[in-house]
Amino acid sequence: MLKKPTYEELEQRVKELETEAIQRKQAEEDLRDSEEKYRTVLESSPDPIIVYDMDGILIYFNPAFTTVYGLTLEECVGKKMDNFVPDENWPETKMAIDRLLSGESFLGIETMRYTKKGDIRHVSVSGSTYRNSEGIPIGTIVIQRDITEYKKAEKGLRESEERLRAIFEASADPIVVYDNQGYPQYLNPAFTQVFGWTLGELEGRLIPFVPDDEKERISAGIRYLYDNYCGNGEALRVETRRLTKDGRTLDILLNASLIKGDEGVPVGMVVNLSDITEIKRLEAQLQQAQKMEAIGTLAGGIAHDFNNILMGIRGRISLMLMDTHLSRPYFEQLRGMEACVKSATDLTKQLLGFARGGKYEVKPMNLNEIVKKTSDMFGRTRKEINIHRKYQKDIWTAEADQGQIEQVLMNLFINAWQAMPGGGDIYSETENVIVNDDHIKHYKANPGRYVKISVTDTGAGMDEATQQRIFEPFFTTKEMGRGTGLGLASVYGIVKNHKGIINVYSKKGEGTTFNIYLPASESEVIKKRELKKGVLRGSENILLVDDEEMILDVVKEMLNSLGYKVLIATSGKEAIDICKKDKEKIHIVIMDMIMPDMGGNETCYRLKQINPDLKILLSSGYAVNGKATEMLERGCNGFIYKPYNMKQLSEKLREILDS
Template sequence: MAARKLHPLAPVLAFGGLAAALIAVHYLLPRGSGAQGLLYEAVGIASVVAVVAGLVLHRPARVAHLVLLALGLTATAVGDALFNYQQFVAGGASASSTADLAYVLAYVGYIGSVALVARRRHTAALSDALDAAIVTIGAGLLFWTILIQPIAADESAPVLDRIGSSLVPAFDVLLLVALAQLLTSSSVGTASFRFFTAGVAALLVPDVLYVLQTLHGGYEAGGLTDAGWMLGTTFWGMAALHPSVRLLHQLAPDRETRLTWRRLALLGGASLIPPVVALQHIDADATGILLVTLAASVTTVFVFARMALLFREHGRAVAELRDARAEAAAEQALRDSYERFESAATALECAIYEWNRDSDTMRWTTGLGHGPAAQRPQSWWEEHVHPDDLERIRWIDGASVGRASGPREHESEYRFRRGDGTYAHVLDRWVVSYDESGEAVRIVGGMVDVSHQRLLEARLQQSEKMEALGRLAGGVAHDFNNLLTAILGNAELLKLASPADPSWLEDVAEISRAADRAAELTGQLLTFSRGRVSHDVSAELDGAVDEMATMLGRLLGSDIEVDLVLRGGSRHVACEAGQLEQVILNLALNARDAMPQGGTLRIETSVAGPLARIVVSDTGTGMDEETSARVFEPFFTTKEPGKGTGLGLATVYGVVEHAGGSIFVRTAPGEGTAFELLLPWRDAPETASASSGTAAGEGTGSILLVEDEESVRAVVARMLESSGYAVVQSGSPLEALALLEEEPLPDLVVSDVVMPQLSGFALAARVAEQAPDLPFLFITGYTGTDDRPLGLERHPIVRKPFFADELVSAVRSLLEAPASRAA
């Protein structure tokens, strides 16, 4: 078990407690007894041991003051031993010779120790000398009048006794001057210094009491005076044992700017002593009056000199304080300005730098995540420029600093690494300063993070590309749907006119199925381009997913298992069936690419209150946080160049957003990926009662057919005529307007939407001015026409390609409606 470490204050407390106990016992013993003498001697010897122990334990850098103190205490202990021997062993023989010599040596040690400590408390100056002179004159005059002069005037005492007795107050004057220096110094305030000062004071007070008691015959050995001397040596021992004794010798701060109340009180008291003593000696002998007058005069001169110095020091201190306050205010203003500058740079997401030619370093402010301002080498900047941009930027920088006659302001854009390791697109603008010889000496510039702007520009470009692609797809779909309308229409007519030959009818049906599949491809093209606005109100969720199971199995391969968990029932979601299939297909293809070694694709549907919940998950490689955050960005892909367009998941996101739903992704590297879709429920559409082959019954009424495509116009006219309607054909909207000016008006106008010269919507608006009750039926193969102009909402749209029964049913519903014609 390791020994416990001794507390630093343990020696101080132990010695102080022991000495206090000895002093208390000493005071309680009979006065003047030998036991008291032994205890008095014991405290003195213990103090010597304490000072020596302090030197050994703490090893201060300067030891002269402590060595002199130890010698003084030792001399006192020797003198006490001689006194006790002569008093108690030699039968009361005179002890004023050898013992007094030891005491004189002790005072020499004390005065030397205190003087060294007092001298180290502040620097030497004229003001220090004046203060010491004022205190010395006042204290000397006081001690001469009260103590020394009465002893010297006692002619009954032997000369040697009078000289020895006079030395004690003389030494006390010197100690008092040193104590004054200690008390008035701006000390470091350590415990050791306070113990040391208390020891000096505890020695002076008993000395004065001893002399006064001796003069008036009142001194009693073993009383409070002896206890005071013992207390003084105890304080000195505690000062040496305290750990702060290492600082006792150190210089204190300059105290000229800290004229404390202690110094003022001490100087004031010392300057008043000579006049008071002079008043007491008005009737004294001429020598005494002369001495007092001289002391008072000198003190007055010193006081005026000290006041002059004080005013000068005060003025200097005020000036220094004013300068210090101005400097502090300037520094604070500079810090505030720099903080505002840093805050502005941070808010603007920019970094300010300054390059210096002499040091070839950059001063870099807080910016782009690189921490506080710092001085950085030029190589640091090059290490943070993207490798693909570095050579270009080096060339631009070299060109900008190499032409003093050229422009001083420059700018460039490149990629710069942020503090978190990611690259930012920065716009760097800098100004070059040249010396008289045309050499570049300084570059000051700023980098602005324009990554967000570049991202917005990329998204805008993507949006413009998608818009152009949508327009292109819409135009292609329009023409393609016109062709499909002609194909489906003729197939329908062939079916009606064909003989009852099963093989013949099967061939015609195959033509219809091929055209129908082509129409589905057109729909997928429009969905992919996002140019199509859904006209199907809903799709049965579980039915649509279940129908894709077989196709997904063939598409994903035998090494990927497809697991369906369908709990949505027969409810419908607010999404077109084709778009829903496109969403599931894109997510399944994404999962296949994430499982190159095979795995499980799980598709779950469930009810989540007012929303349908679809979860498509895989057991593939998963994605990190950075990739998953960008997974829905257009053109973002992790595949090799040429292996992916980056539009699959962007299309999924667009379809879900258009349907009013939400999509979330949960993934982690090595843990697979799960896409969760939330789509609104939608009521199931009413099932049409029309037959799947031809329109039931014969229709009646006249129809004006407006269609610019001749093949489509011909087949649509035959569809209507075969159902019993009288059809007048028009190849352009202007021709149709001319026909509508004749009487009688047709019962219905069937019009294409996108035509040269005039659109179907514009034609209907023109006709409504003269015949507002004439119904229109629009047929179109173009996307983006769901939003009919104001006033035309009541006219329905049939989209190409369509079967004959779809067209005839729409026509019959308009002609048979009670409000179709005005009475």
């Protein structure tokens, strides 16, 4: 029989039940609060959150799921949702589900899902299993973060990086990306091609290519960039120099900009290094050409005026020699004076050669004959030099001014002789050659057939620095009194004026070779008619045209002494007036080419209009390039170079009058 509880026991039991009820109520309230809190978290989460049972059936998802995928909870509850997984992503999704069902969790698996409209969304998926109070798995929770925009941005960044890399890789200019400590992080192919280093060789090292005298200036420029950085893309642009791996020095145009990091501070620097060595060389070449042109213009003007003065001196010496017997005590003095005039004339020829003037009578010629004649003449006076000759048979014809080519060869022979003070060997050679584009691209000449003349000596040779300057006017390595510095300058000017090429090969202690290429011609060599030697006289009427009174006086007296009758004109216009009046009486005109008002070219044209058969002998100490040749082609009959003596004048007159 059960014992009846006491009042106290009943009261205690009632109190316990009340306490339990209160606790249960509190637990229920706490559970509701917890559920509400977690529901609030779920509902407010921007990321889709899905709850499945252990069979993979969807139980719940939050509003963010609807926002991302366009599906409502009513459409999806009780379904497995396999159809919104793309086929290509199903294997990795299956593996993730298996991991969840086995009690594992996973974090941040990137995959793709379909929306209700069929669009693809990129998502980062994390999942875990939830359990009951007894620890038994009863479902899974999956969180999907929509990373579609991030993936687009990532793709855009990757494409941007690829574009930038492609630009860097394709750039013909060397490009370096540095970190803030100055260590290279990237070198494009052009850098390795130009400077020689690879990134692997420079790992953890500064690039050793800044010359010592450039370091402080470049460092100051880079410090300025960093100290004044404000993110506006300001760049350092400066001309500098850099060393290559093999020790060469290049002229460089440097452009440097800082790389802006995420926090707005520089994280490195990109540097573009344009190789401007060739540009600087061409600029120097242009400046040199302009300087040479200015000096050449001056030299031409000096030569013209100087030759007129020499004409007056040489003409009067020639007149005095005509009347002086060789037994007279001052005969040798006059011959000495004439030799001095000839030396001065040779100097003006050098000036004219450098100034690219003096090319008057251009005719087809056999260069073998010219080279042999000049070398023989030189060899007779230089017995300590052995001259070796090798001439091509059937040498092509070249059109040139014989006097100037002889001047070129004599200058080269003298230059070779001076390089061998103790004697030696000179090798002169001719050859027919075909010159192609590759061979002449640096010489501004046309490809085709050329006659090559080579002069080689066994002398002291030249270093590279000397070779760079040998064609400059007044540059000489000889001691005072042994050279003017005009010889090779005139050689260069004459060859260029003949549209030819000249180059030099030399090594210290191993001699020197000069190669000259003159354009070949299809014309045939014209045999020169042999004249009687000596002073030849005549009786014809001559019209002498010159604007210099000194020239008129001395040449008229020379002509009179030769038996000619002379009419004088001080200008082209006066010459035309005299010719109109006495055109039947005038047998030949001796005319200066350079005169004020009406020049020689126009005067010649007008005289030929008056009398097409009129013979004209051109005379000048300097003519504008090509004018003499042009006038000879238009009907003038010959050319005589000032200053000339009685013998030269008489022979030239008879050559034309008797033809």
